[in-house]
Amino acid sequence: MLADHDLVVVIDFGAQYAQLIARRVREAGVYSEIMPHSASAERILERKPAAIILSGGPQSVYAENSPHIHPAIFDAGVPVMGICYGFQEMAAAMGGVVAKTGLSEFGRTPVEVDEAGALLEGCTGATVWMSHGDSVTSAPEGFTPLAHTAGAAVAAYENTTKRMAGVQWHPEVLHSDIGQQVIENFLVKIAGCSQDWQASSIVDEAVAAVKKKVGSKKVLCALSGGVDSMVAAAIVQKAIGDQLTCVYVDHGLQRKGESDQVEKDFVEITGAKLVVKDVSDRFLAKLAGVIDPEAKRKAIGNEFIRVFEDTAREIADADGIDFLVQGTLYPDVVESGGGEGAANIKSHHNVGGLPEDMQFQLIEPLRTLFKDEVRAAGMQLGLPEKLVYRHPFPGPGLGIxxxxxxxxxxxxxxxxxxxxxxxxxxxxxxxxxxxxxxxxxxxxxxxxxxxxxxxxxxxxxxxxxxxxxxxxxxxxxxxxxxxxxxxxxxxxxxxxxxxxxxxxxxxxxxxxxxxx
CATH class of the missing domain: 3.30.300.10 (GMP Synthetase; Chain A, domain 3)
Known part of the structure; x- marks a missing residue:
């Protein structure tokens, strides 16, 4: 289970790249989750993180009402890395000096490595991605400055005794030549994390969780034809077999050959029960005369819900259907304010606009994964590559x-x-x-x-x-x-x-x- 892997908590200070930091950590073989800066030290530490990374952010650490993390985090003995704003937040909290020097840096910037240390081991002078107006002018006592740029006298530092380090630039973006190396150096050489996380490991863990939750009850899945719903359905089908029924609503707004491909390839590979509802006439009737984009989306979404509800009633027997599968991904969770390690299976949630009073418990086996990780899981499950690597397609289809x-x-x-x-x-x-x-x-x-x-x-x-x-x-x-x-x-x-x-x-x- 996820508890068997080291966890890196990424603290989000309002950065546009917080999700990207979490992804880069996972690419290094370490599991990561995002929590808001407003989370208390107790809530963060009860997750038992192997390391904490402080993200960038748009504000100044010394400005009134700027976001801060509780100082107890720096005294908890957990390895901490700061990036951009997080780098300055750590410096200020540990006794360093952060100031507006008038030498802002944005975009690609040459960095000079003065002393590699553990953080910059294997890294030479390179081009990195900067986005800052403030700078660390003096590192905290006990921290060794490692690099500088034209606009940042201290562009990186570390204290290996306290297992703390940071960089002024954004190592998570591809424009930083040494970015992934820096992240991995922190995770392995400073924090001592085990690199045993891989997206495919979620499959066996999710299958076991579904079996435990569902037992002998019946499950329904709204199969859209997209990779997320197909991988989620494949995981559940592997866990409970013919207790699962998938429903594919053919609203007539799909691409050429799409319905046939889903019906043939998905069923052929997984053996799942699939009910196909051809209701294109119903959708076209609802869209007649509709031009406004939002009105189109609402018409399509509402009609989909009605068709799905009708079909659920048609296929339910006397025992009814207790569970509904949803292909929720981790970015969906984070963007809705829930990026705090919620369980893989939960009892209530909206599904693509479904009414809150629907009597289903939800199964969301992908809610800890990013899109590329979902594709890796799909390949492990044996789904055809042409389905796993399909381009994302909007729910309203060709209608928009x-x-x-x-x-x-x-x-x-x-x-x-x-x-x-x-x-x-x-x-x-x-x-x-x-x-x-x-x-x-x-x-x-x-x-x-x-x-x-x-x-x-x-x-x-x-x-x-x-x-x-x-x-x-x-x-x-x-x-x-x-x-x-x-x-x-x-x-x-x-x-x-x-x-x-x-x-x-x-x-x-x-x-x-x-x-x-």
């Missing part, structure tokens, strides 16, 4: 990738264009390098074109290749021109209603990944 009213004709146009774009991406071997690839139909926009020596007045299609680690921030994917050319040529040749293909090259922020 049509700008304008959703109709069957428009869905068919977009389905074909989307299929062509994804097929060419796969042929080019670029599926893994692109996080998500929305293809958007500007249904209420027409542009003039020339096709077959004649004038056309067709729809534009927007390609939106995106790269990201967690979808919280994202950049547009730089696809090779020859790949874009093939996509454009095929779409305009094979989808007669389309005469123009454009590429969205906007990052997130300011844009979102989806258009609606």
């Amino acid at each position: 990738r049509i700008i304008g009213e959703v109709t069957r004709e428009r869905l068919d146009i977009l389905r074909e264009a989307d299929f062509i774009a994804r097929e060419e991406l796969t042929k080019a071997g670029l599926d893994r390098s692109i996080w998500q690839f929305p293809v958007v139909l500007l249904a209420d926009v027409r542009s003039v074109g020339v096709q077959g020596d004649g004038r056309t007045y067709g729809h534009p299609i927007v390609l939106r290749p995106v790269t990201s680690e967690d979808a919280m921030t994202a950049d547009w994917g730089r696809l090779p021109y020859e790949v874009l050319e093939k996509m454009s040529t095929r779409i305009t040749n094979e989808v007669r209603e389309v005469n123009r293909v454009v590429v969205d090259i906007t990052s997130k922020p300011p844009a979102t990944i989806e258009w609606e």
Whole structure:
């Protein structure tokens, strides 16, 4: 179980990278969880952390109302690492000096290693990612300064006797050349953590937990076709077999071949019972005349709930169904304020907007995992790679990738264009390098074109290749021109209603990944 692994608690001071710190720790083979800076020392220490990492944050440690961690943390004998704001918080708490020097640093910054010590062992002068206006001008007594930059006289320090260390830069971001090395040095050389965590270990642990919780009762799972729900369902099916029934609601807003693929491949691999409800007419009726994006989402979400409730009543016998499987991930837990090591199985929670009064206990076997860890678990379970590494797909499906009213004709146009774009991406071997690839139909926009020596007045299609680690921030994917050319040529040749293909090259922020 998770209790058998060392735990690193990441204290969040409002950093945009707190989740990334937790992921980097896990990549180093050590399990991690996030807790807010407002947590009391007692709550933090009762988790029995093997180490604590203090995140960055947007404020100044000496400013009024700035966030602080209880000083007892520094006297508890637990190894502590500070990053950016956390580095300054530790320095101030331990008697060092933090000041505004007027030498701010943002972005890529050269760092000079003066003394490697344990923290910077194996690290030479490198480029790191900085984001600070304040600096540590004097390290606390007993702490050895290790590095400096043009704007930070003390850019890193350590006290191996107290097992404390820190850096001014952000080692968790990829722009820091020595970032992962620094994190691993702290975890192993200073904190003495065991590197025995791997995402696949969650499978056996989750299977055992489900068996214990469910016993001989029946379980229902709303299978969306996304990797999260499929992996969660596969874990539960491995635990309880035919006590599980999966329900796949075919709302008619899926990509081409998606329903068939889920029905065939998922059942073939897992042996799970699957009920497929083809209710596309119901959804199209609810979407008729709807243009506002939020109204679309609500219409789709509400109708999905009604269909799911109807199906649950249809398949329930006299004994009823007690449990519902949900593919909740750790980022969902953290963002909803629950990132404090909640149990893998809990008795009440909303599921994608499901009413709170639903009489289900929830099973959430993935709630401690990040997306990449879910994929690792899926591969261990033997799910097909094409399912495990599918690009994330929004719950409302193609309904929010049509700008304008959703109709069957428009869905068919977009389905074909989307299929062509994804097929060419796969042929080019670029599926893994692109996080998500929305293809958007500007249904209420027409542009003039020339096709077959004649004038056309067709729809534009927007390609939106995106790269990201967690979808919280994202950049547009730089696809090779020859790949874009093939996509454009095929779409305009094979989808007669389309005469123009454009590429969205906007990052997130300011844009979102989806258009609606």
